[in-house]
Amino acid sequence: MTATLTPVRKRSALTKGQLPKAAPYIVLAVALILGAAILALIGFNAFGWGIVSAILFTAGLVGWSLVVEGVRKAKDKLATCLVVGAFLIALVPLFSVIWTVLVNGLPGLLDPGFLTTSMNGVTGAFDNKTVEEGAPLLGGIYHALMGTLLITVLATLISVPVGLLTAIYLVEYGEDRALARAITFFVDVMTGIPSIVAGLFAAAAFFAVVGPGTKTGAVAAVALSVLMIPVVVRSSEEMLKIVPNELREAAYALGVRKWRTILKVVLPTAISGIASGITLAIARVIGETAPILVTAGFATTINANVFSGWMASLPTFIYTQILNPTSPSNPDPSSERAWGAALVLIILVMLLNLGARLIARIFAPKTGR
Amino acid sequence: MSKRIDVKDLNVYYSKFLAVEGVNINIDAKSVTAFIGPSGCGKSTFLRTLNRMHEVIPGARVEGEVLLDGDNLYGPGVDPVTVRSQIGMVFQRPNPFPTMSIRDNVLAGVKLNNTKISKGEADVLVERSLQGANLWNEVKDRLAKPGSGLSGGQQQRLCIARAIAVEPQVILMDEPCSALDPISTLAIEDLINELKDQYTVVIVTHNMQQAARVSDKTAFFNIAGTGKPGKLIEFGDTPTIFSNPTEKATEDYVSGRFG
Ligand SMILES: Nc1ncnc2c1ncn2[C@@H]1O[C@H](COP(=O)(O)OP(=O)(O)OP(=O)(O)O)[C@@H](O)[C@H]1O
Ligand SMILES: [Mg+2]
Numbered sequence: 366m367t368a369t370l371t372p373v374r375k376r377s378a379l380t381k382g383q384l385p386k387a388a389p390y391i392v393l394a395v396a397l398i399l400g401a402a403i404l405a406l407i408g409f410n411a412f413g414w415g416i417v418s419a420i421l422f423t424a425g426l427v428g429w430s431l432v433v434e435g436v437r438k439a440k441d442k443l444a445t446c447l448v449v450g451a452f453l454i455a456l457v458p459l460f461s462v463i464w465t466v467l468v469n470g471l472p473g474l475l476d477p478g479f480l481t482t483s484m485n486g487v488t489g490a491f492d493n494k495t496v497e498e499g500a501p502l503l504g505g506i507y508h509a510l511m512g513t514l515l516i517t518v519l520a521t522l523i524s525v526p527v528g529l530l531t532a533i534y535l536v537e538y539g540e541d542r543a544l545a546r547a548i549t550f551f552v553d554v555m556t557g558i559p560s561i562v563a564g565l566f567a568a569a570a571f572f573a574v575v576g577p578g579t580k581t582g583a584v585a586a587v588a589l590s591v592l593m594i595p596v597v598v599r600s601s602e603e604m605l606k607i608v609p610n611e612l613r614e615a616a617y618a619l620g621v622r623k624w625r626t627i628l629k630v631v632l633p634t635a636i637s638g639i640a641s642g643i644t645l646a647i648a649r650v651i652g653e654t655a656p657i658l659v660t661a662g663f664a665t666t667i668n669a670n671v672f673s674g675w676m677a678s679l680p681t682f683i684y685t686q687i688l689n690p691t692s693p694s695n696p697d698p699s700s701e702r703a704w705g706a707a708l709v710l711i712i713l714v715m716l717l718n719l720g721a722r723l724i725a726r727i728f729a730p731k732t733g734r
Numbered sequence: 735m736s737k738r739i740d741v742k743d744l745n746v747y748y749s750k751f752l753a754v755e756g757v758n759i760n761i762d763a764k765s766v767t768a769f770i771g772p773s774g775c776g777k778s779t780f781l782r783t784l785n786r787m788h789e790v791i792p793g794a795r796v797e798g799e800v801l802l803d804g805d806n807l808y809g810p811g812v813d814p815v816t817v818r819s820q821i822g823m824v825f826q827r828p829n830p831f832p833t834m835s836i837r838d839n840v841l842a843g844v845k846l847n848n849t850k851i852s853k854g855e856a857d858v859l860v861e862r863s864l865q866g867a868n869l870w871n872e873v874k875d876r877l878a879k880p881g882s883g884l885s886g887g888q889q890q891r892l893c894i895a896r897a898i899a900v901e902p903q904v905i906l907m908d909e910p911c912s913a914l915d916p917i918s919t920l921a922i923e924d925l926i927n928e929l930k931d932q933y934t935v936v937i938v939t940h941n942m943q944q945a946a947r948v949s950d951k952t953a954f955f956n957i958a959g960t961g962k963p964g965k966l967i968e969f970g971d972t973p974t975i976f977s978n979p980t981e982k983a984t985e986d987y988v989s990g991r992f993g
Binding site for chain 1: 785787790792815816818819820822823825827829830831832833842843845846847848893896897900
């Protein structure tokens with residue numbers, strides 16, 4: 366018989382003085398129960414329950430850790446709790462916005478014809494009928510959706526060449542010239558322009574050049590461009606800057622001219638970042654309300670011509686539906702339409718963000734074999 | 735298809751800082767010339783003046799003459815782009831274009847300049863250049879794959895293929911093997927030996943054995959101290975520089991006593 370010496374199973378010396386793995390869950394459960402009990406005493410509500418439990422959880426976990434693990438680990442736990450807490454707090458408004466818009470907007474969006482009809486001829490009488498007799502909700506956001514898309518596309522067509530060329534000048538030709546420094550300064554200033562001021566600027570410019578009272582989609586597009594250009598310049602500039610100088614030098618050393626190098630080496634290398642920057646800039650301006658109100662006015666009918674006549678857009682549609690319901694005595698149908706439009710707007714922005722990621726992935730320099 | 739280079743009284747500046755002073759050197763056609771010297775003595779700086787890449791850096795400028803078969807590169811009205819298409823360059827770190835396939839990397843000099851080339855001619859050029867860079871066998875099955883998917887040594891040979899595809903008169907190489915393993919280094923040294931049948935090659939290296947192995951002539955650069963300009967100390971046949979140099983500093987450097 367061979368005597369084997371099996372050491373007695375004990376806790377590893379290396380993990381001595383640590384909280385068990387389940388510690389956070391235990392503390393969480395205790396904190397939730399205690400929190401519910403405390404809240405029951407003063408009147409229960411979910412929000413208060415969350416706050417009280419979070420405080421109890423932090424205090425409990427940090428205290429336990431202090432006793433078992435010492436000061437350093439306790440500090441670490443405290444910092445972790447604070448960071449996670451801050452993150453959760455930041456998520457609350459996001460989820461609450463998405464949830465609210467989804468709940469309120471879905472009925473409007475699901476109305477037949479919501480996306481395919483305009484508000485042309487829809488009067489308060491129809492809305493009264495809907496509320497009083499249960500008739501189907503008439504009217505939709507087709508005109509506003511079309512206006513938003515047209516205005517945004519035109520704004521993009523204006524901003525991207527201007528912004529991209531500016532960025533190229535700053536990065537590739539600017540060096541430290543006075544002009545480059547001046548442009549950088551003014552781009553910074555432009556970044557801070559309130560959107561209503563951009564709208565007033567565009568309106569005033571068109572009043573002066575075309576004639577007083579000029580309100581068209583094009584004016585709105587110019588206003589949005591004022592807001593978009595600095596964003597496009599900034600993001601494109603950053604993207605061009607991170608293109609390694611070695612690639613430029615490699616092209617020069619092959620006897621390639623500078624402008625060709627920029628066009629065929631620098632831009633393709635940076636295009637994924639530039640494209641997603643542009644998409645985010647579009648997402649940024651697509652929801653602007655004030656500048657469109659003062660430049661394109663609002664309309665209830667379809668207007669596909671950005672160069673003449675007032676034009677609707679999703680944000681201004683929401684604004685007018687809430688502020689001046691189609692039927693002043695029965696505002697509910699209007700607010701249903703407004704929420705539906707809001708949902709469509711949020712979906713548009715999300716699609717743009719997704720598009721930005723997709724573009725970045727498609728254009729990204731390929732690696733691997 | 736190769737030209738000689740003669741440099742006369744060349745001073746090289748970064749803005750106000752004189753980095754290299756008073757260089758006179760004659761580089762023969764179809765030869766390999768090695769530049770050696772301690773770090774910071776201006777080898778790279780000087781090399782880059784030979785194809786006007788120096789002036790790409792803001793504030794950088796040059797005084798003196800560089801003659802390519804008698805024509806001054808820095809003469810009035812000379813277009814640096816013309817100069818660079820005749821004098822190619824391979825950099826210390828391999829830098830294939832990440833957006834291009836292996837094939838497109840080789841054709842970069844042609845394609846980026848929008849020169850029209852038929853598919854047949856392009857195929858011939860790609861194969862010839864990759865053969866010339868000893869890379870053809872390794873990549874012939876994946877020409878359409880991105881160049882950044884190659885190993886470091888393969889990337890460097892791809893960069894050499896890219897440089898010889900534009901059929902320059904002279905090829906400048908700045909420490910082309912410093913990021914490579916001994917086997918890739920050997921492949922590139924063999925390549926340099928073959929290249930000199932057709933091209934004038936100038937190579938910067940920190941590796942004495944490499945200089946001794948590949949070069950016909952060697953130039954030793956040195957610097958008197960920080961902030962002082964680098965100078966060409968001695969230039970001669972490689973065996974002479976390594977076994978019987980005239981200057982004390984050269985002897986100290988090649989025998990490993992300093993630097
Ligand atoms: N872009 C630049 N701007 C200003 N000074 C520079 C620049 N590049 C190099 N220098 C300076 O010029 C001098 C020569 O540098 P260079 O790179 O030519 O040295 P080197 O001999 O190639 O060194 P190494 O062997 O380390 O590569 C150094 O003093 C360096 O600090
Ligand atoms: Mg160097």
